[in-house]
Amino acid sequence: MRKKIVAGNWKMNTSIAEGVELAKAIVAKVNEVPQGVSLIVAPPFTHLTSVAKVLEGSPVALSAQNCADQPKGAFTGEVAASMLKDAGCAYTILGHSERREYYGETAEKLITKIALAFENGLKVIYCVGEKLAEREEGNHFDVVSEQIASVLFGLTPEQMKKVVIAYEPVWAIGTGVTATAAQAQEMHAFIRETLGTHFGEKVAQETTILYGGSCKPSNAQELFACPDIDGGLIGGASLKADDFIAIAKSY
Ligand code: 13P
Numbered sequence: 001m002r003k004k005i006v007a008g009n010w011k012m013n014t015s016i017a018e019g020v021e022l023a024k025a026i027v028a029k030v031n032e033v034p035q036g037v038s039l040i041v042a043p044p045f046t047h048l049t050s051v052a053k054v055l056e057g058s059p060v061a062l063s064a065q066n067c068a069d070q071p072k073g074a075f076t077g078e079v080a081a082s083m084l085k086d087a088g089c090a091y092t093i094l095g096h097s098e099r100r101e102y103y104g105e106t107a108e109k110l111i112t113k114i115a116l117a118f119e120n121g122l123k124v125i126y127c128v129g130e131k132l133a134e135r136e137e138g139n140h141f142d143v144v145s146e147q148i149a150s151v152l153f154g155l156t157p158e159q160m161k162k163v164v165i166a167y168e169p170v171w172a173i174g175t176g177v178t179a180t181a182a183q184a185q186e187m188h189a190f191i192r193e194t195l196g197t198h199f200g201e202k203v204a205q206e207t208t209i210l211y212g213g214s215c216k217p218s219n220a221q222e223l224f225a226c227p228d229i230d231g232g233l234i235g236g237a238s239l240k241a242d243d244f245i246a247i248a249k250s251y
Contacts, residue, residue, distance in 0.1 A: 003208045005164060005231040006033075006248040007040035007125060008238025009065060009093060010047075019047040023054040025241030030060055033248040037231070040125075041238070042093055045079050052088030063091035063125060066099055069112040071119075081113070081120040092117050093125045093233075095151065097170045107150035114151065114163075123162040125233065126152065127212070128191070132171035140169075144187060145194050152195075157203045164208045165191060166233040172213025174235060181222045181229075184211045188228035217243050220250035 014022060023041060030039060042063035043051045052062050064087075068078035084092055094113050099105040110126075117124050128147040130140040144167070152163065167187050172179050179187075188209050196204035211223050212233035223229050237243040 001036070002206060002230050003164075004037045004251060005040060005208055005210060006037060006244070007042060007063065007091075007093075007164075007166075007210065007231070007233050008244050009042045009096070009212075009233055009235050010044065010239060011065070011098070011235060012044060013239055014043065014047065016047050016050050019043045020050050020054055022239065022241055023051045023060070026244060027054060027058045027060055029241060029245045030058060032245055034251045037248050037251050039244075039248060040091055042091070042125075048084070048087040048089060055088070061090040062088050063093055064089050064122075065093050065096065067092045067094070067113055067117055067122070069109045069116070071116060081116040081122055085120045085122055089122060091123045091125055091164075093127065093166075095127045095147070097127060097129055097131075097168060097173060101170075107147075110151045111154060114155070118159060118162060123164065125164045125166055125210070127166045127168050127233070129168040129170050129173075129213070135169065135171065140187070141190055144191060148191065148194050149198070153198050157199050160195075160199055160203045160207060164210060166210040166212050167191060168212035168233060170213075174214070176214050178214040178216075178219050178223075179211070181226050184223055185226035185228055188226065192228055215247060217246035217250065220247040224250050 039060045040063050064084045067081040128144050130143040134143045192204045208230040210231045210233045215232040216237040
C-alpha cells in the first residue's frame with residue numbers, strides 16, 4: 001500500500017502566532033483523519049521551530065518549502081538543509097512552480113538540493129506541473145516527463161523511497177480552477193508509468209503522488225478516489241484547519 005499524504009503548503013502566509021494557532025488546531029483534530037493518511041505542514045522558515053514544538057508528540061510532520069543548494073557558508077539569505085533538519089523538519093518541498101518561475105530554480109539546482117536534503121535526513125516533496133500554454137499546446141506530458149527525468153532519474157530506487165511527487169498544474173494553483181479528476185488521474189498514471197520505465201514497477205507502485213492546485217473540501221473526495229492519486233498538496237485551503245482536516249477526511 002502506498003502512503004497517503006495530505007500536506008499543507010502555507011507559502012508566505014501567517015504570522016508566527018497565527019501559524020502556531022493553525023498547527024494547534026490541526027493537531028487537535030488529527031484524530032479525525034482516517035488511519036493511513038499522514039498529515040504534513042510546511043510553514044515559512046521563521047515559523048519552523050515554533051510549529052515544531054506544537055507538533056511534538058503528534059503524528060503531524062513538519063516540512064520546509066525550500067532549501068539552499070549549498071551546505072553552508074557565505075550564502076546570504078539562504079537556509080541550509082542541515083538547518084531545516086535541526087529545526088525539526090522531516091521533509092522539504094522542492095521544485096515548486098513558484099520557485100521555478102520566480103526564483104530561477106533549474107533542474108541542476110534541484111539535483112543539488114535533493115542531494116543535500118538526503119544527506120541531512122530530509123525527505124523530499126518534489127513538485128512538477130505544466131503551465132496553461134503548455135497544456136493548450138498539448139505538451140503537458142512532455143513537460144512533466146522532462147521535469148521528472150532531468151531531476152529524479154539520477155536517483156537510486158532506494159533514494160526514491162524518500163521522494164514524494166506532487167503534480168501541480170500551474171494553471172490550477174491559486175486560481176480556483178481545479179484539474180478535473182480525469183485530467184489529474186491521467187497525469188498521475190503517466191507519472192507512474194514514467195517512473196516505471198526508468199526505475200521499474202516496484203518504485204512506480206510505491207511512490208506517493210499528490211495532486212495540488214485549488215484542492216479543497218468540495219473536490220478532494222473525487223480527486224482522492226482516483227487510483228493513482230495518493231493525496232494532496234494543499235495551498236490556500238491548508239490555511240484553515242477545518243478545511244485542511246476536511247480534505248484529509250475525504251479519504
Ligand atoms: P492552492 O491550493 O492554493 O491552489 O495551491 C496549491 C499549491 O501550490 C500547493 O503547493
